[in-house]
Amino acid sequence: MTGTGRAGRGGxxxxxxxxxxxxxxxxLVFIAVLGTRFGLWPVAIGRDLLTLQIGRWLALAGLAAAVLAVILALRDIRRLGLVAVAALLVSLLTVGLYVRQQAHLAAAAALDVTTDPADAPGYAPExxxxxxxxxxxxxxxxxxDLAPVPTQVASETATAALEGAGFTVRKAGLFQSEGVREGFWFGLRYDAVIRIRPGRTDVRVSARDDRPQGDAACRLAQDVVDRLQAGR
Structure with a gap:
């Protein structure tokens, strides 16, 4: 075997x-999500440990590996160039998603939000x-920018707004509707309640977990309000 052949195989x-x-x-993130969703381990392991801690360091290691792959590919552009470029793109995307997620989670935002902080809608006793x-x-x-709906909406409108925002309706009445939403990735849950009064409809969305989740509660509450407005 020639030196070139050995070098190529080694490369x-x-x-x-x-x-x-x-x-x-x-x-690792894929495995962490599947394991959490199927109950193999709790959110503390799947999200907090595997994804947000170990996964972040692996993403940085992947970026370093991609840079080395590009350097290695310079020795045989025709055979290794495409693989190296693909590896670099994947690593940049992975690190970019981690940076974006870290900024999102670091944003100071409440986990329990409402259109009426002075008199927040209450949840059913259970x-x-x-x-x-x-x-x-x-x-x-x-x-x-989260504001109540300045009218008394129909109970059907409240139910439709919760369902449209991804909540499973657990209670629907003339003056109050409730639902629960389970997150797609790690199953983090949010409760939501719509309180209907003459001339005003208020919304409350609350996380069941005190882990940092960025502005997810505000976004969900705004989504419900927008759907209520659209259904008037």
Whole structure:
């Protein structure tokens, strides 16, 4: 075997290991999500440990591996160039998503939000008892630009607004509707209640978990309000 052949084979093996390093973080997140959704481990392991801690370091290691892959590919552009570019793009996307997610989670935002902080809508007794048992956030706060609907909406409109925002309706009445929403990735849950009064309809959305979740509660509450407005 010639020296060129040995170098080429060695470069191919090295490239495989670098590509595997690049893919480690995305694969870990995939496994973490599946394991959490199927109950193999709690959110504390799947989200907090595997995804947000270990996965972040693997993403940085993947970026370093991608840079090395590009350098290695310079020795054989025709055979290794495309693989190296693909690895670099995947690593940049992975790190970019982590940076974006970190900024999102670091944003100071309430986990329990409402259109009426002074007189927040209350949950049904069974929901309130469950939230107390879970030690869920219970300090209703305002969100930027989140305002009540200045009319008494129909109960059907309230139900449709909750369902349209991804909530499963658990209670529907003339003056109040409630629902619960389970997040797609790690199953984090939010409760929502719509209180209907003459001339005004208020909304409250509250996380069941006190983990930092960015402005998710505000976005969900705004979504419900927008759907109520559209259904008037």
């Amino acid at each position: 191919g093996i090295g490239m495989r290991w670098l590509v595997l390093t690049v893919l480690a973080a995305p694969l 929901t309130a008892a469950l939230r107390t048992a879970l030690r869920a956030p219970d300090a209703p706060a305002a969100c930027p």
